[in-house]
Amino acid sequence: MNGSEAPFELLAPAASTAAPRTDLLFLVMLVICGAMALLLAGLIAWFALRYREGSGAGRAHPPSHANGLEAAWTAVPMLLFIVLFGWAAHDYALERRVPADALPVYVVAKQWMWRLQHGENGRQEINELHVPLNRPVVLVLASQDVIHSFFVPAFRVKQDVVPGRYARLWFSATRLGEFRILCSEYCGSQHSAMLGRVIVMRDADYAKWLASGPPPTGDPTPQQLGQALYQRLACASCHAPDSSVHAPPLAGLYGRTVVLQDGGHVTADEDYLRESIVAPDRRLVAGQPAIMPSYGGQLSEQDVQNLVAYLREFK
Ligand SMILES: [Cu+2]
Numbered sequence: 001m002n003g004s005e006a007p008f009e010l011l012a013p014a015a016s017t018a019a020p021r022t023d024l025l026f027l028v029m030l031v032i033c034g035a036m037a038l039l040l041a042g043l044i045a046w047f048a049l050r051y052r053e054g055s056g057a058g059r060a061h062p063p064s065h066a067n068g069l070e071a072a073w074t075a076v077p078m079l080l081f082i083v084l085f086g087w088a089a090h091d092y093a094l095e096r097r098v099p100a101d102a103l104p105v106y107v108v109a110k111q112w113m114w115r116l117q118h119g120e121n122g123r124q125e126i127n128e129l130h131v132p133l134n135r136p137v138v139l140v141l142a143s144q145d146v147i148h149s150f151f152v153p154a155f156r157v158k159q160d161v162v163p164g165r166y167a168r169l170w171f172s173a174t175r176l177g178e179f180r181i182l183c184s185e186y187c188g189s190q191h192s193a194m195l196g197r198v199i200v201m202r203d204a205d206y207a208k209w210l211a212s213g214p215p216p217t218g219d220p221t222p223q224q225l226g227q228a229l230y231q232r233l234a235c236a237s238c239h240a241p242d243s244s245v246h247a248p249p250l251a252g253l254y255g256r257t258v259v260l261q262d263g264g265h266v267t268a269d270e271d272y273l274r275e276s277i278v279a280p281d282r283r284l285v286a287g288q289p290a291i292m293p294s295y296g297g298q299l300s301e302q303d304v305q306n307l308v309a310y311l312r313e314f315k
Contacts, residue, residue: 015175015200016155021091023156025084032080095157098170102138105129106222106309108302109141109148109161112190114181115302119309122221123210127196129181131173132206138170140270144301149185152198158184163301164278166270166308173200226310229303233295247292248285254312259286273308 014020050057104119116125116139131137141150143161150169151158159169181196201209220228230236238247248258253268261284266272275282278296299307 012153012179013175013177014154014156015173015177015179016152016157017172017174018091018095019154019156019174021094025087025091028087029084032084095170098138098168099136099172102136102170103132105131105137105139106305107139107141107150107161108144108305109150109183110144110301111146111188112183112194114150114183114194114196117222118210119222121210122224127181129196129198130206130209131198131200132203133173133176133200135203136170136172138168140305141167141169142301142305146187147185148183148187148194151182151184152179153182154179155198160185166274173198176200176202222306222309223313224310225303226306226308229299229307230310238292245291248288250311250314252315254314260284261286261288270308270312273311274304277304277307 011023014023049055051059106117106119108115114127114129116129117123118125139150139159141159141161142165143163145163147163148161149158150161152171154175155171155173157169157171159167161167177200179198179200181198183191183194187194235250237243238245239250241249241251254273256268258266258268258272260266263286264283266283272283276292277299279294280292281290281294284290295304
């Protein structure tokens with residue numbers, strides 16, 4: 001089954017697990033809104049005709065109230081909205097909950113391209129994303145400059161990529177073929193050229209493709225690049241447990257709860273790690289002096305992402 005997109009079509013093919021349920025919800029909303037619009041337009045036309053000037057319609061005893069009618073036009077739309085809200089919230093939660101076994105791909109958006117790196121072995125791509133069929137893939141997205149938005153119409157997934165924080169997006173492709181990647185947030189003069197494609201392959205083909213990256217041994221993984229940076233920046237000189245500076249140890253930090261200076265708590269997720277590298281004073285660990293320099297100006301978004309990838313695995 002090949003799902004590649006034709007040049008012109010009303011709706012992109014439904015090529016992910018999220019697509020059929022998104023389409024169904026959209027169709028139901030379209031039908032409800034359409035029926036409501038038809039009903040209202042019909043009533044307007046009917047009243048206009050019936051009560052036009054000179055018509056013989058009776059106007060002697062106009063009703064001032066119709067309690068049943070008023071209750072109905074309040075209750076019925078409210079029930080419809082509650083059902084739609086519950087349904088949409090359910091679908092939204094499914095899209096936010098990333099499966100634990102999802103393959104990670106690190107994405108940096110910049111004017112005007114997508115740079116993608118596979119977490120498995122570090123293979124890099126520009127404006128192209130190869131993924132295996134029927135397996136969840138999670139993108140960890142960062143922007144180096146302005147707000148972009150990663151959009152794959154055939155997968156019915158879209159995620160804004162805002163500078164200064166990580167965004168996450170997952171999907172599981174259900175059709176082989178090529179599908180468009182668009183940037184759906186106006187990001188400058190070449191915004192419309194910020195295009196790419198997802199190539200969905202069979203598992204075996206994907207494994208072959210992943211292993212064939214240049215150079216023959218594969219590119220360094222984000223973790224390896226992060227580890228090299230960790231060493232080059234001498235992070236351990238303060239953060240190692242035996243350091244005289246007693247900066248917070250980083251081993252096993254990822255995912256733990258951190259107590260902050262102001263008594264608050266934060267989970268050490270990607271965003272907190274990133275912030276602690278580029279703006280360390282913003283949320284200091286309890287009991288720590290504000291002595292760490294900011295690395296915001298020295299590191300590219302890609303560098304920070306690599307460091308965070310390394311810290312995630314750092315045990
Ligand atoms: Cu863009």
